[in-house]
Amino acid sequence: MSQSIRNQAESEENKFPYCTNYYVAVHWCNNHFILCNSIPQVDFTVYDNAEFDLDNTEIYQWFLSDCSYSEKEFLQKHFPDLHFTYSDKLDVWVLAVDHFGTAWAYVEAVTDLKRAVRELGERE
DSSP, X not given: OOHHHHHHHHHTTTSSOEEEEHHHHHHTTOOOEEEOTTHHHHOTHHHHTOSSOGGGOOOOEEEEEOOOHHHHHHHHHHOTTOEEEEETTTTEXXXXXXXXXXXXXXXXXXXXXXXXXXXXXXXX
16 A cells, blocks of 8 residues: 555544555445536536535546435445535435546545455455
8 A cells, every 4th residue: 555545544543544445435335326427517516515625626527326325424434535425406426536547446545444455456
């Protein structure tokens, strides 16, 4: 794991002491995601309902999800690298992805779940 992700975990006072990857984080609750990069043009409420700092986060991809409220809450609590917003028009939670060009299994993420620890590239 890279030093930057380890430093991030340590700087959060060991709240998120474990490293995993974005793929594991996104799929932890076995939800489904559909790429929908046009959602911000179709439903402006995704900006109003963002549960992350839109001013300091550049979003490259938007995925509609079948996450329930409790699943979304669980994912945000245990995987702080996941960003969610809500589409009022479609009545679904939307995953806002702040990186591109790298397969999700090779993007580092932090967690407080020991059983979620994975090396980069691992999916299972």
